[in-house]
Amino acid sequence: MSQKFRLPAGGRVNRSKLLNFSFDGQQLQGYEGDTLASALLANGVHLIGRSFKYHRPRGFMAAGPEEPNALMQLEKDPYTQPNTRATLQELYEDLEADSQNRWPSLKLDISAVNSLVARALPAGFYYKTFMAPAKMWMTYEKIIRKAAGLGVSPKAPDPDWYDHRHEYPDVLVVGGGPAGLAAALSAGRSGARVILVEQTQEFGGSLLSDNAEIEGAPAQQWIDATLAELQSMPEVQLLNRTTLTHYLDYNYLTAAQHLGDHMKPGTSKGPRQCLWKLRAKRVVLATGAYERPLVFADNDRPGVMMANAIRTFQHRYGVLPGRELVVFTNNDSAYSTAIDAAGTGASVTIVDCRKAAGDIAQSAASGVGIEIILNSAITGVKYSSGLKSVDVMSLNADGTGVQGQPRVINCDLVGSSGGWNPVLNLHSQSKGKLRWMEAEQTYAPGVTASINPSLSAGACNGAFDLADCLDEGFAAGAKAATEAGFEAIAGSVNAVTPTLGVGELRALWVVPCDHPLGQGKKKHFHEFQNDATAADLLLAQREGYVSVEHTKRYTTTGMANDQGKTSNINALGVVAQARGESIPQVGITTFRPPFEPLTFGAIVGQNCKDLFHMVRKTPMHSWAEEQGGVFEDVGDWKRTRYYPRAGEDMHAAVYRECAQVRQSVGMFDGSTLGKIDIQGPDAAWLLNMLYTNAWLKLAPGKCRYGLMLNEHGMVFDDGVTACIAENHYHMTTTTGGAARVLGWIEEWLQTEWPEKKVWCTSVSEQWAVIAINGPKAREVLASLTDIDLDAESFKFMDWRAGKVAGVDARVYRISFTGECAYEINVPARYGRHVWEQVHAAGQPHDIVPYGTETMHVLRAEKGFIIVGQDSDGTMTPHDLAMDWIVSKAKPDFLGKRSHARADITREGRKQLIGLLTDDPQVVLPEGTHIIAEVKPAPPMKMLGHVTSSYMSPNVDGGRSIAMAVLKDGFNRMGESVDLVLLDGTHVTAKVVDPVFVDKEGLRSRS
Amino acid sequence: MLILDCPWCGTRDQSEFHCHGEAHIARPTDTEKMDDKAWGEYVFFRTNPKGIHYERWTHDHGCKRWFNAVRNTATDEFLAFYKPGEKAPAVGSDQ
């Protein structure tokens, strides 16, 4: 029979809408409004997985987000999703769920395997086992993965899309139960902008789990009226299916809204999830409380649930997951579960570890014929393909042991209650302090952090009675709105049915059984998801992991994806009891975000694929694309790396480009260079401070190369700066350093030299730059410009303004190849036009467009450095053999004083040199270590490393060249050095001057 | 994520800003006369208090201007924001 545990009436499910679904291939039915958990329980399915370490059968314990066991694999690739909590997953037509931890198999209960594994996995198992050689980890890891079975990730790309939203509520209310609804009402009525977040599909919280009445009517009427009023308020947003995951600094909170997770994958057109980024003036936390399981022998058997979860399944979903119920409690609240279940005709027994129950609870339960067994405990659970019975024994006087003979009570369902824990996760995330509640034996929110103004209301604040919840909610909503600048009055309701509170609670952190703890086969679980027992906690204490943070990590208590929602206080209780201390003396661990796991999709939103990162393209980009140019990423820029012809690989293309530039002429897109326009009467003074050389006398029409140092005296950027006019300069920086250099200049001008009259503007994207290099460069340019290119009047390191290809241009005669070269700067919008004109004008000379790879080779042939490649933030100008550019006459410039530091002037620093391999065909990989002495195996003393290395067509008719930094390199000229490649082979090379071509520098001046 | 009150723009999210460490370290003017130790103090050494910290920030994704802030490093509470060149405000005693 289908749904044989569905009650004939009741619950919030829609019985006219039958839904088909499957679990491990078995076809089942449930109703609209069910969760996957309630639908499975309606069909009598308790066994839903095996535990993490011991592979014991496990069933549902809870009805909400605190459920530790019911993690399932949902759907198939590409939509498959591991670790879906069945108690939160709404049922939909054709839902496919699979148990994900079922080794050796879900149904097969091999006790021999269990006990074998149990002996192998005590507390601290990981630490103890993996002290072994690191190599063994790979083997262990595979076994653990197989055994643990934490679900499977999808293998195909996620076909869904995700979004982000930013909102700035005056009052953010977290939790849509009675306190949260009341808070939203008070705040909303003041006109404040309110967002109310509820994790499940329906507002009402605990009111959906019981049969309370408000103002003489079922509570649902109050919920409906409240929601109607809130919906009528234009400034109020109600977000159901939304999980508050992070409470971060300055009331910045994130919430994952599940827009498509309650539908069959592929049927929703909108985003699957939306991550809300909320900056709230005030936060009201109304997150409720979780029931605490009792830690008794074999309390993990399927069918052993938390008492209030049974009540939730009954009232919210119309499911009573058993016919014979034993309620095991240490407080009054669980009597409600017993009384409500008895009302459906179920057979119910209460086992109460106290000597007496509260009068109201006791008489109400007795009144409906429930047997109450006082001062007793469950000491064993019989499970064999289903829950069969429990053993009940009397407690001794102090509750540390049991006495007499066990009484066997047949049952198929156990509800346990060890009291209640306010949901402190978000308060804890907000850095709030905690206060201990002695009567309830739990923590509640204490002082909040000053940067995160928030209020807690209702059960999460330790107010477990419904009337108190509502009062606190109304008051908190009004207070929050008032503090946010609104005039608010607290709402109220009358005549709320009293709830059975906790009453006199008897803390029994470890419920004794007929064997001492940790002996015999019975296990007392406090942490279900990570499979940790009370015995593990005691072992940790014995082995010296006394601090609660150490205990937590040693036993992995509270470290699973439920973040210890059900286990934390019980673990503290067990430790406190063992040490004879109070829980506050033991301390508490911190709850970490996220409250519930967050999908990568929600985190990423739309910032993926083409929108993952912005791309910058030069004005000539489309031309290079049309010519089949190959691009590389340089910062955000796409730069053409080389222009292959048919059949060419990179090596062949670069070889050809390099040769052609030196033989005839080439053209290069230099538009990505950083460019800063500097103006003002103190501009020259500024340049003089920024660069190591002299700048005060640079005349209009002239350019100068400069090195920029940080205050450590290390090179951090270089480039050519031109004097455009008096008090007006055009600075260029490296492509990657553009923003950094402007920031550096601004830092000094704003913080140290605010009185200086000089202004800097980034013009990197305003200018397109076309560099023409090679012996024929002048001839190519001459056919396009009215500028007089005569070598005597327009000299190397001069610049001129004029027309190029009909466009106003600045032409800088500067060279990064060592050839005669002109860099044509035109407004960016003319970049492609001028580029094409240059290309056409160069045809008689076979002009070759070349990319960054060739540019790198050509500059290396000349020994020109690339900052960041040949230098790494530890190189001074002296280390780079660039003393010639450091002024001795200037009294000060940035970094100057550091050059006199002992560490900079000492012998033995690494210095930039050239390397020629003995075998001219060997191109050393960049990064190859230069070593003092070749040994059969590492370690070998390192003397330096290769920074740049290429095959050059222009040196000795074609051979490899390299630049390297080498300890005492300047003194080793002509010496032979050893280098070791990654594959272990070693190479010898000669230390040489790094200028390989045109040592006299005649070509650039020609 | 913190909120900062840029003296030129007003309150904005931390993601628009960048912190640059301790404030009120003037660049020495007579660098040639300083010994290595004094210069090293200026270049390398910064305080790292638990409590009140005067520090420099930039509003990178906004006005791109520098300013100073006083922050309690233990609580992340900001106690003051002020422009460069302005006198450091006195705030409550170290917590």
Ligand SMILES: [Zn+2]
């Ligand atoms: Zn600003």
